[in-house]
Amino acid sequence: MEINDLFAQALPVTPPWTIASSQLEGSPAVLTLNLEVPAGSKMACPKCDRGGCGVHDRVEKRWRHLNFWQYETYLVAKVPRVRCDECGVHLADVPWARPGSGFTLLFEALVLVLSSEMPVSKCAEMIGEHDTRLWRVIHHYVGKAHQEQDWSRVERVAVDETSRRKGHRYVTNFVDTDTGNLLFMTDGKSADTFERFALELVEHQGDPNSITEVAIDMSPAFRSGAAKHFPQAEVVFDRFHVMQMAGEALDRVRKQINRQVGGLGKGAMWALRGNESNLTIDQKAQRKRLCREHQTLGRAMALREYLQDMWIYANADLGREHFESWYSWARRCRLEPFKELALRLRNHLSGILAYYNNWTTSGMIEAINGKLQLAKKRARGYRNFRNFRAIAYWIAGGIRPGAGLPNPLSMPAF
Numbered sequence: 001m002e003i004n005d006l007f008a009q010a011l012p013v014t015p016p017w018t019i020a021s022s023q024l025e026g027s028p029a030v031l032t033l034n035l036e037v038p039a040g041s042k043m044a045c046p047k048c049d050r051g052g053c054g055v056h057d058r059v060e061k062r063w064r065h066l067n068f069w070q071y072e073t074y075l076v077a078k079v080p081r082v083r084c085d086e087c088g089v090h091l092a093d094v095p096w097a098r099p100g101s102g103f104t105l106l107f108e109a110l111v112l113v114l115s116s117e118m119p120v121s122k123c124a125e126m127i128g129e130h131d132t133r134l135w136r137v138i139h140h141y142v143g144k145a146h147q148e149q150d151w152s153r154v155e156r157v158a159v160d161e162t163s164r165r166k167g168h169r170y171v172t173n174f175v176d177t178d179t180g181n182l183l184f185m186t187d188g189k190s191a192d193t194f195e196r197f198a199l200e201l202v203e204h205q206g207d208p209n210s211i212t213e214v215a216i217d218m219s220p221a222f223r224s225g226a227a228k229h230f231p232q233a234e235v236v237f238d239r240f241h242v243m244q245m246a247g248e249a250l251d252r253v254r255k256q257i258n259r260q261v262g263g264l265g266k267g268a269m270w271a272l273r274g275n276e277s278n279l280t281i282d283q284k285a286q287r288k289r290l291c292r293e294h295q296t297l298g299r300a301m302a303l304r305e306y307l308q309d310m311w312i313y314a315n316a317d318l319g320r321e322h323f324e325s326w327y328s329w330a331r332r333c334r335l336e337p338f339k340e341l342a343l344r345l346r347n348h349l350s351g352i353l354a355y356y357n358n359w360t361t362s363g364m365i366e367a368i369n370g371k372l373q374l375a376k377k378r379a380r381g382y383r384n385f386r387n388f389r390a391i392a393y394w395i396a397g398g399i400r401p402g403a404g405l406p407n408p409l410s411m412p413a414f
Contacts, residue, residue, distance in 0.1 A: 007033055007068070014095055016041040017077075024071060031068050035077040045084035046093045055080040056089045063097050064129070065104045066408060072128065075104060103137065109405040111137045116394070120387075135387055141401035142390045149399065151176075151183065151206035156358065157197075158215040158238070159222060160365050161189040162372055171385065173368060173392075177215065180364045181398035182371075185389045194225030208232075215360050217241040218348055236360050237351040239311050245344070246304045247273060249337035253300040264290060272301070275308075296335065303330055303338050316356040323349060371396040 007019050013035065020036045037043070042052045058078035065073045080092045096104045103111070111134050114123040120138065124131035156177035161170045172193040174184040183204075186196045198208045208230055215236040216222040226235055254272055258264050271279065271286040279287065291298035306329070310322045323345070330342035345352065355361070375391040394401055 011065075011075075011096060016043070017095070029071055031071040031073045033065075033073065033075050035075060037078075037080055041080075043080060043082050043092050045082055045087050046090050047087040048084065050084055050086065053082045053084050056083040057081050059091060061094075063102055063104045064107050065096075066106050066110060098140075101137070101140075102133065105405055106408050108137050108141070109402060110408040112141060112402045112405070113408060120391075135390075138390050138394075138401070139386070141405075142394050142399065145399040145401045145403070146393050146397060147203075149183075149204055149397075151201055151204035154178075154183065154201070154206050155210055156213040156215075156360070157183070157211060158360070158365050159194075159226075160217070160238075160369065162369055171389075173372070175365060175368050177213065177358075177360060177364060179398060180367065182368055182392060182396040185392055187385050189219075189221060191221045191225035191228070194222075194229040198229040213354075213358060213360065215365070218245075218344070218351075234354050234357065235351045236354040236357070237348050238365065239352070239355060239361065240366065242345065242352060243304075243308060245341055246307050249335075249341045250300050250304050252337040253297060253335055257294050257297055261294075264294075272297075299333060300335055300338065303333060303335070310352075311355065313356075316353045319353055319356060320349070323352075368396050 003022060007013075007022060011019075011033075013019055016037045017035050018038065019033055021034045023032045023034075024030070025032075037055070042054065044051045045053050058080050061077055061079050063075045065075050067073055075096065077094065079094060081089050082092045083089050091099075093099060096106075098105065098108075101108065110127070111123065114126065115134065115138060118126075120134055121131050124134050154176050158175045158177050159172060160175075161172045163170055170189045171185050171187055172189050173182055174197045175181065176183050184197045184200050186193050201208055201211075209232050211230045211233045213236055214226045214230055214233045215238050216226055218237055218241065223235065226233065250272065251269070254264070254269065258268070265286075267283070267286060268290060271283040272290065276284055276287065287301070291301050303326070307326050310319050310326065313319045313322065327342050327346060330338045333339065372392055375388060375395055393399060
């Protein structure tokens, strides 16, 4: 078997294409495979697929391919421009690469495999390409997979913002509550983000009027956006954000006491934050000691923990009864941060109790945020929001970029 026949079987090359020649030259050595269509061949029109079209002229193109042995490999071909009586003259498609790409399909598949396991910058370093070229591949396949998603059955969404970089640069995420998939990510955290999602929903065969529930925090921008663009949806104020507000009220009390006594000691802030179940043994002991020594702080902690029990009940009526008891205590507690919190929660009570309709919690939202932190690590060195969003859709959006590509790991080794 001649060496060119070996290469033809390995690619593989399909008629009318043939490997005309191959060269291994340069330092370091680079393998170049030259492909051609024999003179007089007839080809299909790339636009209408009509067969038997003649060749008008040829344009030389070059693609990076998987390495043969240890050698960097390129395919070079004079690609025919096909003359069709119906469509005119157009560049023919080649079976080994998609139009406009400088890589073969197998090489792009390798890029996706590597990028799914490591930062794109590291992948670029490993295969000897600039990461900008790899991002183009990722954007193509992630964008295609995301565009093809059907959102016609989306009825419940959760909305939250997360920082995409230091300096208070935020993105807003829209998540399908029922599947846990990230549907849409957009820059900023204004009311306009809801309009953008509504338009995107229509593009994916969804209907804004079919959205029955929107889980958000209590920010005026989110409340305004949800009311305007999803008027049929019931608003649920997520309990994670409610407890976050209670934690902030407790922290304000801690700061006041800290100033009064000249300091609560090292680690006090972290010992008093969050749920006791998440603390170390030493932090639990420090929390109990501080609450015992400072009655005001102990009262604030008790208010926070009693509010947290509002979500343990079987229905909204019992939850409301618990809130009324907490509200009465909070309004009489002589702790200004909790008195203010009580009034704010009272004004949003219907949305807080809407939790009981579908038992909507923050667990799914927090899982997505965890995946987005992974996206930021994987996109290490990403230069813009578009790159971050592509990786986020990939790992949190329930999509499979390049699902139809050949598997580069199943190719024979040479």
